[in-house]
Amino acid sequence: MNRAQFAELNAFVAVAERTNFARAAAHLGIAASTISQTIRSLEERLGMRLLNRTTRSVSLTDAGEKLLARIRPAIMELGAAVEDLNEFRDTPTGTLRLNVSSVPAQIVLAPVIKAFLAAYPAIALDITVDDGHGDIVSGRFDAGIRVGRRVAKDMQIVRVSEPSRLIAIAAPEYLQQHPAPKAPQDLQRHNCIGLRINDQLFAWEFAKGKSKIEMAVNGSLIVNTMDLAVRAALDGIGVGYTIESYVASHLAAGRLVPLLADWSPGHHSYYLYYSGRRQLPVPLKVFSAFLRQLRAASRA
Numbered sequence: 001m002n003r004a005q006f007a008e009l010n011a012f013v014a015v016a017e018r019t020n021f022a023r024a025a026a027h028l029g030i031a032a033s034t035i036s037q038t039i040r041s042l043e044e045r046l047g048m049r050l051l052n053r054t055t056r057s058v059s060l061t062d063a064g065e066k067l068l069a070r071i072r073p074a075i076m077e078l079g080a081a082v083e084d085l086n087e088f089r090d091t092p093t094g095t096l097r098l099n100v101s102s103v104p105a106q107i108v109l110a111p112v113i114k115a116f117l118a119a120y121p122a123i124a125l126d127i128t129v130d131d132g133h134g135d136i137v138s139g140r141f142d143a144g145i146r147v148g149r150r151v152a153k154d155m156q157i158v159r160v161s162e163p164s165r166l167i168a169i170a171a172p173e174y175l176q177q178h179p180a181p182k183a184p185q186d187l188q189r190h191n192c193i194g195l196r197i198n199d200q201l202f203a204w205e206f207a208k209g210k211s212k213i214e215m216a217v218n219g220s221l222i223v224n225t226m227d228l229a230v231r232a233a234l235d236g237i238g239v240g241y242t243i244e245s246y247v248a249s250h251l252a253a254g255r256l257v258p259l260l261a262d263w264s265p266g267h268h269s270y271y272l273y274y275s276g277r278r279q280l281p282v283p284l285k286v287f288s289a290f291l292r293q294l295r296a297a298s299r300a
Helices: 003-018 021-028 032-046 062-088 102-109 113-119 172-177 184-189 226-234 244-253 282-299
Strands: 051-053 058-060 094-100 123-129 143-147 155-159 166-170 193-197 204-208 211-215 221-223 240-243 257-259 270-275
Touching (some): 003 051, 021 032, 058 062, 094 102, 143 282, 166 226, 193 226, 270 282
Parallel strands (some): 193 221
Antiparallel strands (some): 051 058, 155 270
């Protein structure tokens, strides 16, 4: 197999896995027009269509499904073989692909990116912020960062944050017009800012002693990112619900007020997780060690 043929097959796997030419091109670091032409060349050389294309989607033909099943393991094995050589380098190199939900992207990743890239200048970080399920295997990510309860049981995990409570919050401006709730049931009389994750509204949980309450809330605004939910709470639109550490600076400055503090449920931590079914890429090894060292230093 010559270089051009390998490039065609590698491009095909990238498109097939992402069902999108633009995302596949971004992953490979080439132009979308280039990857489109590469796939056309592969199909012409093989004399058959491998992908069905519409203006909105890309799907595999039967021939494409069969080809993907045969060549994807080989492509992955070749990548692992090249990655193994990283062990012999004086300076770790390569790309680390991470799939991270929006809250740990801000409170875990954002504060350490500059220091990590300075410590390992030959490593490139490719970060996707995604509040979905975070299937890192099918998405060909090296690792993910999410709250512990949302990580699949078969993943290897490393805790990368200190525990933090889930709390209800509101701006002083809002509370001037609406009395602060004394119990979770009082939220039914408030304009609550809903958060939608994976097409489902996130339920608000409260706990006090042996009493536990999980409730759906109502309000004039539903968003699908925590950033927007917090922004709306800061603007006095209504009551929000979030991880305490995510809004720590706003709480300290008095821009937000914690509500129902004695009803805050158990603490939540974020974890770096990855599949244990293959040898760890060197960039992931050093990144995991870097986060552990920072956490240990912060606790000392």
